[in-house]
Amino acid sequence: MTEAALEHARLQELVAAFADGELPPDEGRAVQAHLRGCARCRRELALQQELSRALAKEPARGASAGLRRRIERVGAPAPGRSAFLWKRRWAAPAAAALVLIGIAGAALRGRHGQRPVAEIPMIRDALADCRRVMGRNFPRKADLRAVAEGLQFPVHPLDRPGAELFSTWKTTLAGSPAAGLAYRWRGILVVQYAVPTELIRQQPEVAEALRGAGFYAASEQGQGIIAFLEGGSGTVLVADVPPEELRRLML
């Protein structure tokens, strides 16, 4: 291939970006100079521009009135529920919405009371991890074997009808390795953390609750946290539903 042909091949690749005004000035000038002497690339430029213009004129579908109403309700406080709750089109009001994110830690207090729930290290880190994964829109893979690999405790996924596992990730809670698992369940998102049993026992408020009721539950404005021991590991569940409802997911 001649030098001119090579240059043509290189610049031809840039014609679309030139048409879209996306080239840096020096490359733009190079393409412009090439276009003056290359009929093929001029036709390519016209083709790219025509299609781009035609696509820009394509009609937008637009949101239905029902969808717009539902979207406008996102974040609206509901009686007795959190400001984060939001009803999906098909969901019962009590089964609405999502994980504990964006909640000021100081405002979160559990029924066990001595210190705010969000100051319990394991819970604090679970909430922070929730924010992190939600901010990244959840890891895209759901691989139980990979997430359990290297952990010194078993990872038991939730086994309840309708709980659909869609994401897994490794994380650390209060300095201990943990596995994060995210589910869709009855129109809400539920995040599960599998942790070592020792970690559960090291949190005084949690350990005290386990000795009494057999599980730890905390809530604020309808959002729930449940922690319990089962099958040689600890489980922490976080979702924006009351802990009573969340308990139905206990193993």
Added chain:
Amino acid sequence: MKAEPKRARFQSSTLPHLDRLVTLASHWADGQEAEDDVQETYTRAWIAFDQLRDVGAAFPWLCQILRTVANERRRTRARRQELVFITELEAAHEEIVASDAPSPLDELLARLEAGRLREALRSIPEDFAEAIELHDGQGLKYREIAQVTSVPIGTVMSRISRGRALLAGLLTFSDEKRAKRGVGT
């Protein structure tokens, strides 16, 4: 942060993009599924809203969430049928740009019914179609598309260029060949 001021900021930052998101969602899913994806997108966006630093970048951010939602449902692969015959489309495109004859595209585009061009995008490979839809349909810059689709900007450039070439090839593909292939535009 108080919920209501946050909600007001959320609404002013995201609601103006609702129609565009529905249009984009329609690229990945049909009818009610597209609206469900948009609803899920707004739910996730509300929860992660504190992490949006630049409200001017709200639309690409929403696109990124929507794309993840759509991918999670794994619809894209299921929707796209065996309609891709790239070599022949590239040959058809080459006929247009190599010929001195007037381009048939102008007339073809003028005759095309509204909405059909976006439909035709469904017959070219997803990666190309997605980049074109985000740029030409939704007005994103190349760097924003790179961010939304997690690929280098050079890849975006290539996908848009090649995708439009394939689209041109598809539109000018002869009716006879199109019927044989079962392609509709």
